[in-house]
């Protein structure tokens with residue numbers, strides 16, 4: 037096998053992924069600059085002009101990069117939005133973890149509690165939670181608590197549901213082992229239920245991270261003074277497409293980084309798993 | 313003299329939630345095991361051997377009848393009994409050392425002492441050097457030896473062993489059998505040992521209990537009068553084969569009866 041092919045195969049995942057992203061960026065840039073319209077004109081005639089899109093409509097990678105550079109390093113305006121949104125996001129997520137996981141674990145453990153909260157969880161699960169936004173605003177007004185609440189509402193379900201499932205699917209043989217050694221209920225929970233739940237809990241956290249991001253955007257639609265969501269909304273209303281993209285991509289990047297962190301923790305915690 | 317362990321007319325019905333009916337697994341087991349006695353249970357698959365051990369351990373409450381240890385009724389697991397489970401049932405997120413130490417943690421034994429005792433039994437079952445390995449890194453036989461060490465380490469007076477050597481190769485099995493006899497002799501334990509291997513039951517035991525097919529009953533109790541210490545060579549003596557044949561024919565009856573039932577229905 038030639039060395040070049042070997043080098044390609046060794047990094048196939050990275051190379052293919054990067055290549056696809058690059059292709060997309062070039063195609064996009066070409067739409068805004070009219071490269072494709074010019075190139076295809078001899079073939080398609082005037083209808084090729086449809087491939088020339090207005091920057092206000094589609095923006096372009098270079099325009100977005102320029103806007104991002106301005107917003108991050110020249111005016112620095114985005115840092116305030118970032119801090120503002122992060123505060124609400126982290127509070128909402130922490131609250132969801134602090135309530136959702138214990139609630140789910142307890143529900144999996146105590147059958148009665150599970151019966152009691154089941155109707156609420158089922159209803160909440162079946163509704164798009166953003167439908168509660170008007171109610172939340174009526175109750176707490178717009179502001180930090182509104183944003184925290186909607187993020188909490190979005191993030192709490194996967195955490196609670198996964199924690200619940202984790203307890204219910206604990207290997208009964210291991211529960212027997214604990215019982216045989218006379219483990220107390222607390223010991224059973226700490227030595228069997230909790231460790232076997234960890235993979236479920238981390239998977240739930242990954243889902244919650246993504247869903248919480250929805251809350252960042254919708255929570256800032258109404259009357260928010262700052263924040264990435266508000267910035268996206270305002271820029272959108274003024275057709276500042278490049279700014280909209282900067283906001284969206286910043287949220288995407290934050291989500292990807294957080295999920296990556298959780299995945300690292302997962303790999304750390306699960307060294308005892310049979311490598312697939 | 314009161315028995316170390318006694319089962320009085322122990323019955324067990326499993327509730328089958330899907331059909332909401334009862335499945336009778338044990339139909340009145342009467343059994344006395346004396347202090348320091350080594351008793352094996354053999355019987356056709358599904359006759360309730362594992363179920364019986366679980367009832368004796370206190371993991372499953374008997375539907376009727378009772379279990380006595382030293383003349384006292386027991387209803388839940390205690391440090392006087394420990395089980396070597398049929399499937400190793402190791403905690404996959406714990407290393408060998410962590411698994412063996414598990415019972416001691418439940419008994420709140422100090423970390424230092426727990427580690428010492430655990431290490432001793434890990435050596436005893438021939439796994440020194442594997443203390444920091446996770447169960448998925450061990451062969452089936454090695455996992456089973458961890459299972460054995462985990463039960464031994466809490467120093468129970470009564471050992472309940474459910475086919476502990478079933479997944480071992482022939483050589484390791486014989487080594488383990490001898491180890492077990494040594495431990496039993498030295499530590500004066502009372503052992504209830506379930507196995508499918510009749511020669512293993514005879515070689516190890518003072519008495520072999522033959523269970524009938526499901527629902528389980530004590531069909532016969534056969535004393536093994538071979539003198540101890542027993543060398544491996546006794547397995548080739550005529551007397552040994554005599555007992556083996558007697559047990560075989562007892563079990564065979566039930567296996568045949570069950571198969572006929574299946575073909576009839």
Ligand SMILES: Nc1ncnc2c1ncn2[C@@H]1O[C@H](COP(=O)(O)OP(=O)(O)OP(=O)(O)O)[C@@H](O)[C@H]1O
Pocket residue numbers: 326327328335337356357358359360361362363364398526
């Ligand atoms: N948890 C359970 N729920 C319902 N029925 C059960 C349960 N466990 C076992 N049984 C039934 O009880 C009977 C006895 O099972 P048990 O596991 O005690 O048999 P065994 O003698 O140990 O068999 P083997 O030699 O194959 O291990 C079987 O017919 C089985 O179907």
Ligand SMILES: [Mg+2]
Pocket residue numbers: 361362363398474
């Ligand atoms: Mg069994």
